[in-house]
Amino acid sequence: MMDTIFGKIARGEIPADIVYEDEDVVAFRDLHPQAPIHILVIPRKPIRTLNDLEAADAELVGRLFLAARKVAEREGIAAAGYRTVINCNAAAGQTVFHLHLHLLGGRPLRWPPG
Ligand code: DGP
Numbered sequence: 001m002m003d004t005i006f007g008k009i010a011r012g013e014i015p016a017d018i019v020y021e022d023e024d025v026v027a028f029r030d031l032h033p034q035a036p037i038h039i040l041v042i043p044r045k046p047i048r049t050l051n052d053l054e055a056a057d058a059e060l061v062g063r064l065f066l067a068a069r070k071v072a073e074r075e076g077i078a079a080a081g082y083r084t085v086i087n088c089n090a091a092a093g094q095t096v097f098h099l100h101l102h103l104l105g106g107r108p109l110r111w112p113p114g
Contacts, residue, residue, distance in 0.1 A: 003046070006098035010044045019074070024060055025067040027103075036106030037075050037082070041068050047099040050088040068103045077105035085113075 009016040009028060016028035019039055030038040041064050047053060053061065065084070072078045082105030087094040 002097070004096055004098040006040070006042050006096055006100060007046050010042060010098075020067055020071050022063075022067070024063050027067055027071050030102070034102075035104040035109065037077055037104065039068075039071055039075070039103040041071065041101040041103060043099060048097045049094065049099060050086055052099075064101050068101055071103060072105065075105070081105065081109075083109050 005014065008014045009018075010026045018026060018028045020027040020041075024044055025041060026044060027039050027041040030040050043057075043060050043064060045057075045060065047057065068084055069078070072082050082103060085102040085104065086099070087102075
């Protein structure tokens, strides 16, 4: 697959404000935050979109959410509440084609988002 900016961040080739990382997952602050806390959680493995997930990725997806939970706790938004979003393809607004989970919080979040 084509490399993306997030692949470069995961490999440490370009800088990002990394708040969590382990063997499988990296989390860093979004460059254009939509909320006081806006963090992107990505697998190191370059998966283009949610449509490209395979059964073998099931554990990896679980690890993404466990990392999001850990980061939410660290950022102090776990109790108040936060949102996780994965945009899939253009109609949903996906612009970077390396699977990523948005973790948003730090203010009341409108629902539905529109
Ligand atoms: P999406 O629209 O779901 O594909 O979200 C992509 C997000 O990535 C968007 O909120 C802005 C953010 N973003 C784009 N380029 C960079 C970058 O180079 N660094 C960081 N930290 N975030 C980026």
